[in-house]
Amino acid sequence: MLLLYVVFSMDNLDEYLGGRIIKITDLKPETLLYLKDHGGEVVTATFKKNDKLFCRRCLMVIEKLPIDFQYCRSCINLGKIQISDELLITPTDIRYPRQEDYLVWDGQLTANQSKGVRELILAFQQHQNHLVWAVTGAGKTEMIFPLIEQVLLKGQRIAICSPRVDVCIELFPRIQKVFPKTTVGLFHGRSEEPYHLTQIMLATVHQLIRFEKAFDVLVVDEVDSYPLAGNLMLRKAIQKAKKDTGIIVYLSATPPKELLKQVKQHKLSITRLYQRFHGHPLPEPHCHLLLKPTQFLKINPRLRLLIARLIKNKQRFMLFFPQIPAMKQFAKQLKKLYPLLTFVDVSSKDEQRLEKVQQFREQKVQAILTTTILERGVTFKKIMVIVLDAQAKEFSKTALIQIAGRAGRGKDSFDDEVHFFYQVYNQQIRKACDEIRYLNQQAKK
C-alpha cells in the first residue's frame, strides 16, 4: 500500500489529510488530483439504504424538502451538502516521523491505575473496544498516557474527544506537555486554529462528523454527558471516524446503561476503578430538606447560616444552581448581604467563563456560583460543594454524582464536604447518594 509521508511544504496538504470528508468543489483541481493519486476516494454525497436516502458525511436520513436542490439539514452547520455533490475522503495511510520515548512524564501511577493501563493496552492489542469506569478523581487521564504512547510507537493515530469543549481545552496542554515529540492538535467549533493533520487530535465529538475511517484509536471522554447522550448523529460520528481495524475507548465516571449492557454482552471489555488516586473514598453528600424555597426572605435563612460560617472560616465553596436566572438572582442578594464576599458566577452563556474559572482556581475569589456547566472536567482543591434545589430536573442522578465528585480531589483535602439542599427528596437524589455509597463500598473490596 502506498504510504504518505507527512509533507508540510507542498500546498499545505496537511490541511486536508487524514480521513477528512471534503466537498470536491472546495478543493483546487491540482490538490484534488494529488489527494486522489495518494489514496483519496471520491464518493457521492448520499447513499440509499432501505429506500431511504442518507448523507455520507453525517449518516443521517435526508428528508425530502419541497425545493429543487435537496440537501442534508442534519449537518448543515458544517457547510451545505447537496444530494448532487461529490465528496473526497482524504488519505489516511500516513507515515509519521518515528521517535522513541514519546511519553515525557515523571508521575507515578497507583496500583489500580497500573492495572487499568494493562487492561487498556490489552484491549488495544486485541482490537477490542473498551470502557473505563473510573470514579471522579480516579486519575483516568494519566491512565491513557501509556495507551497513547503505544499507539504512537506503532506509528498510528489517536483522537481524544469529549462532548464538552471545556474538557478538550483543559486536556490539550496536559497532553501537549507529556507528548512533546509528536504533533498534537486541538479542534472545536470555537477555536481559531484551522484543521491540520496531527498524530494526536483533541476535539469535540462534533468534529468527528468531518471524518471517515481516520483513527486507529478513538478515546471518548465523558461519554455520558450532554450533548452526546441521546444524540444519534454524534453516536454515528464516533463509529464512522474510527478505522475498520480501530478501537473506541470510552471513559466515564457515570457510564450510560447502553454501554454497561454491551459489557454484559461481552461486546465491550471494561476496567473498573472505584478508588480515587489518593486512596480516600468519595465524599458522601449531606442531605438537607429546606422547608421554604431557596429564595425565601431573599436567601433562605438556613443557607445564610451556612454561608456566614463559610465566610467566617474563609472556606472556599462552589454553589450549583439548576438554572441561570436563579443563579443571577442569588448572586445579587449575596452581594447585598455579604459585600465583602468575593465570588464569580459562570454559565454556558458566559463569554468569560474560562477566565472566571481561572480566578477561582487561583484563589482570587472565595466562591464560584455555577450551573451544571462545571459539573465535570474541572478540579479545585479545598472546597465545599453545595447544590441548591437539588430536586430540579436539571440535576439528573449523573449530574449530582459528577458535581459531588468536584469535592475531595486533593490529597490533602480528600474530605471536602458536599451538601445537597432540596425541597423534595426525590429519586435522582436518592439514586445519586446510593451510587456514591455503592462505589465507596466497592472500593474497599
Ligand SMILES: [Zn+2]
Ligand atoms: Zn449530513
